[in-house]
Amino acid sequence: MRIILVQGDITERRADAIVNAANSSLLGGGGVDGAIHRRGGPEILAECRALRASAYPEGLPTGHAVATTAGRLQARWVIHTVGPVHSRSEDRSHLLASCYRASLGVAAELGAHTVAFPAISTGIYGWPLDDGARIALKTVRETPAPGVEEVSFVLFDATAYAEFDRALRGPGQAVDN
Template sequence: MTAITLVQGDITLQTADAIVNAANSSLLGGSGVDGAIHRRGGPAILEECRRLRASQYGKGLPTGQAVATTAGDLDARWVIHTVGPVYQVSGGDPTLLASCYRESLRVADALGARTVAFPAISTGVYRWPMEDAARIAVQTVRAAETEVEEVRFVLFDERAYTAFAAQLP
């Protein structure tokens, strides 16, 4: 069974096999978690993202999917990029948000990652309501068949931490 832990802080400072990036579909960096991971991880992440765009993701990474790159200067082996749904655009479709977590864990398993750090996907500029996002994230991770031993939700502020903590027994 996968252990779920919560940390309030900066995901770019975590030590894990894989750090999940709440990426935009371009894979070329952005704001929030995406921008922070690209800045702290350095140019190696962007170089691999550009190669992915030039090959199989010419139109960008679809919402709910995940792909891995190097972690560059982060204290991890890989960054798993996943594109969360924009709440207003998706109509709040929980299957798209759940897919981000499931697909990230599938990629982690393929890589052999045992510890994975997740942000609260889609809760920033994509405006998914925090309590609902926390419920979907925790339920999806609990239901996933994965070899990942620890999923660590790294939550930027107290509001997010409290919402995720409410989902754990």
């Protein structure tokens, strides 16, 4: 699978599936979540409400993933995943890795060939960017996702791009961007 880095707005990315760093309510919020809901339109919210009414009445658990339509985005699907809030007293890295694994699993089930990820949990949830980048790239590299040919990390600013670039260019790693 090819991994690329892009600095920009994930809501403008063309991909089969765009991953949303959602909150557990699935009903929109701030950051990436709010931007995806605003740009994607009411179709996304309608499907999220249906998911809450059926499969996830208590909300989507941290580390899990579920897909909806992408509405007006340049994608077929939005894959919603709930990242963990960073904690200095508890190692939650397995939950962050689970977000990437579960999202790739959903993408493969959908038949997505291209998937765009944000830097999950590195915003308001306080995950250190360097560690978030390391976990994201390691997990994507190690997760089998039949049919997924390209994963892009769409990073909002130069700081996030630089951290992901550093992690991608780690010792002995091939780079394709």
